[in-house]
Amino acid sequence: MTSSFDHLSDSSLLRLYEGIRQQVEADRALGGRYRLVGKATEQRAKGLQAELALRGVKFTPIIWP
Template structure:
């Protein structure tokens, strides 16, 4: 997946969506089928592009 042509705000919105999914999974006891390797890979690609652009964002800690 290539995020290089995405707008900054789009990337931040996608990141917040991932954060909400992780938060919902934690609230459900970590049993959600949505937070797995695919979401982690997706989040890593997003994070990498946001870092490249030097965007400010809050980290996601899936083990909290």
């Protein structure tokens, strides 16, 4: 089975994942008043995380609120 991330380089995957992680941190900084990310973004991040782990790329895990 091919992943939807097969065409992306390791650095591109990491950039996408880091962008989501920064959005989650921004949500936390706003104190929950606004939401920048939702369930769809969380699922996307989990897919990226799985692909990064499969490729052996080191990343900082997202701590979801």
